[in-house]
Amino acid sequence: MFDLFRSSDKVKKYVLGGLLTLVALSMVTYLIPNYNTGTTTSDNPVLAEVGGKKITALEAQQLFQKYSQGRIPPDLLDVYLPQFVEQMVSERAALYEANRLGITATDDEALSSIVANYPQYFPNGSLASKDQFEAALAQQGITLQDVVDEARDQVILRKMQSAVLGSIVVTPKDIEDEYRKKNEKMKIQYIAFPPAKFRDQAKPTDEEVRKYYDSNKASFAQPAKTAFQVVVLDQDKVAATINVTDEQLRAAYSSSLDNFRMPERVHARHILLKTEGKSDAEKKALMAKAEDLLKQLKNGADFAELAKKYSDDGSKDQGGDLGWFTHGQMVPEFDSVAFSLKPKELSGVVTSQFGYHIIQTLEKDPAKLKPFEEVKDELAKEVRAQAVTDKMQMLGDQMHADLIKSPKSAADIAKKYGADLIVVPSAAPGEAIPGLGVNPEIDSTLASMKPDEVSSELVLPNNRMAVVILNSRTPGRPAEFSEVQAQIRDKLVNDKAAQIAGDRAKAAAERLKKGEDINQVAKSMQLEVTTSSTFGRPDSIDGLGPAASLGDAFATPLGGVLGPLPIQGRAIVAKVIEKSDADMAALPVEHDTLLTQLKQKKAQDRNALLMDGILAKLTSEGKVTVHQKEIQNMLASMRQK
Numbered sequence: 001m002f003d004l005f006r007s008s009d010k011v012k013k014y015v016l017g018g019l020l021t022l023v024a025l026s027m028v029t030y031l032i033p034n035y036n037t038g039t040t041t042s043d044n045p046v047l048a049e050v051g052g053k054k055i056t057a058l059e060a061q062q063l064f065q066k067y068s069q070g071r072i073p074p075d076l077l078d079v080y081l082p083q084f085v086e087q088m089v090s091e092r093a094a095l096y097e098a099n100r101l102g103i104t105a106t107d108d109e110a111l112s113s114i115v116a117n118y119p120q121y122f123p124n125g126s127l128a129s130k131d132q133f134e135a136a137l138a139q140q141g142i143t144l145q146d147v148v149d150e151a152r153d154q155v156i157l158r159k160m161q162s163a164v165l166g167s168i169v170v171t172p173k174d175i176e177d178e179y180r181k182k183n184e185k186m187k188i189q190y191i192a193f194p195p196a197k198f199r200d201q202a203k204p205t206d207e208e209v210r211k212y213y214d215s216n217k218a219s220f221a222q223p224a225k226t227a228f229q230v231v232v233l234d235q236d237k238v239a240a241t242i243n244v245t246d247e248q249l250r251a252a253y254s255s256s257l258d259n260f261r262m263p264e265r266v267h268a269r270h271i272l273l274k275t276e277g278k279s280d281a282e283k284k285a286l287m288a289k290a291e292d293l294l295k296q297l298k299n300g301a302d303f304a305e306l307a308k309k310y311s312d313d314g315s316k317d318q319g320g321d322l323g324w325f326t327h328g329q330m331v332p333e334f335d336s337v338a339f340s341l342k343p344k345e346l347s348g349v350v351t352s353q354f355g356y357h358i359i360q361t362l363e364k365d366p367a368k369l370k371p372f373e374e375v376k377d378e379l380a381k382e383v384r385a386q387a388v389t390d391k392m393q394m395l396g397d398q399m400h401a402d403l404i405k406s407p408k409s410a411a412d413i414a415k416k417y418g419a420d421l422i423v424v425p426s427a428a429p430g431e432a433i434p435g436l437g438v439n440p441e442i443d444s445t446l447a448s449m450k451p452d453e454v455s456s457e458l459v460l461p462n463n464r465m466a467v468v469i470l471n472s473r474t475p476g477r478p479a480e481f482s483e484v485q486a487q488i489r490d491k492l493v494n495d496k497a498a499q500i501a502g503d504r505a506k507a508a509a510e511r512l513k514k515g516e517d518i519n520q521v522a523k524s525m526q527l528e529v530t531t532s533s534t535f536g537r538p539d540s541i542d543g544l545g546p547a548a549s550l551g552d553a554f555a556t557p558l559g560g561v562l563g564p565l566p567i568q569g570r571a572i573v574a575k576v577i578e579k580s581d582a583d584m585a586a587l588p589v590e591h592d593t594l595l596t597q598l599k600q601k602k603a604q605d606r607n608a609l610l611m612d613g614i615l616a617k618l619t620s621e622g623k624v625t626v627h628q629k630e631i632q633n634m635l636a637s638m639r640q641k
Contacts, residue, residue, distance in 0.1 A: 057634040161610065193564070230442065242387050343364055347360070508573045
């Protein structure tokens, strides 16, 4: 199987590189090739050093962009990029330690892993195309040596992990405990304390409102506001003025006859027996099967039924029907035969790159020119649409030019061109514009304009074109007390209501713990008791969400009290009214699944400990150094791009 790779060390290394690149590109996790940019400058600082080898900012950025493929929003760089660098450091620290321990990887070990995970590149057990691998490498800008090193590194890491993870033990008690957690159930009654219920009891004084304003003046400001006009051309209104005559349509038809020429086409069906990846012996058997099917068809067998039963093509469910197609839509061998057959005529067995076909042409339609009457309606839509576009552009340009000359004549100019005029006497960025709604493009345009300046033509949603005239700008300023008094009062009401709700919830919890009836407690506070359905740890509770929001509720005894707990903006106090243990008789059915899940969890935990332990050890020995300041500088630089 590996004769190709064993022919020489040079060839082995060459092809192994191509194989491993394709694997690296297919991985979901970030696989970090062990290469270095080689130079460091003030523009390319060192982020970390592992065993004397440097990880530079340029290297980290290139790898991050490559593996994230632009899917990470800029505002999340602060979260993901440091984690990415941390993973680079952690993996290289583990590889450094493996090298000290003498752990190595052979070419055959790397190749065996590739063959097992990517059999599609090894039809019949051998490499299909070395050129394919070379092309894949060139497209990604990766060298063969890079991927060879990467393959060895990944095998070495797996060996290190296996040595530690092989000792994982899951005891019968572990499985039993996990089964109990998964299957035990409970039911609760709860009282919700929504702050809104207590708003009428929250009455901040005028003195409190004023005091809050005086203490927080800097946080209250009136935003900058602008007075502006928007002249809007509506495409629908412009379209209503457009009339397309028969004469125009015939002229358009005559000038674009090539658009209405219909090429020759056929309607055909087929039966395909695929030969891709088959041995010569298998192909010989498939040819015999195809000949037999052809014989059955010539003797009157139903084509559609045989296609549904024997065809390997996706069209089998339609009885092999491929619908209509023109020259060039099928592979050459298929195309040639399908167009040469007469309607209802059967082909012989046709060989293509996909396998053996039996083709039947059902209908044929010769090349022709669609007559004017047939395309008139479609042509009218196109001509009308183009006329509307041209007129919109013409009117927009003329309107813009007139506004540039006389920005104070917006009303007259709008009337001249049949446009709508929207006058906004005062608005802050982000406020809705009458008739247009919130429009970030107009906001950003206004931000860079001067009074009496006219914007360029803007394309707005719903097929509208607009020009903006800035009349005046009022700068932002600190808010006066009278302007924010109501806002502050509302905030203080909300804060006090939340405090009252929390206090009432604490009092309710204390009363329940002393043995009072939950219904009486709720009634005395003019609240209601809700009884949940029976739920388990993985379930959701109506009105509360995931059971996990109750904390360790399952450790609470029957009759015990939970809370107050903050859930969905309310304080919740609950009482456990039912508990049922897991049915241990059903444990054998789930035993193997639980065993696998627990092993995986322990493996993940232990692997994290292994990597963390290696990193901590090498850091204490001075073999690993991470420059957090340079990582933060790199982040700041990337945010500005």
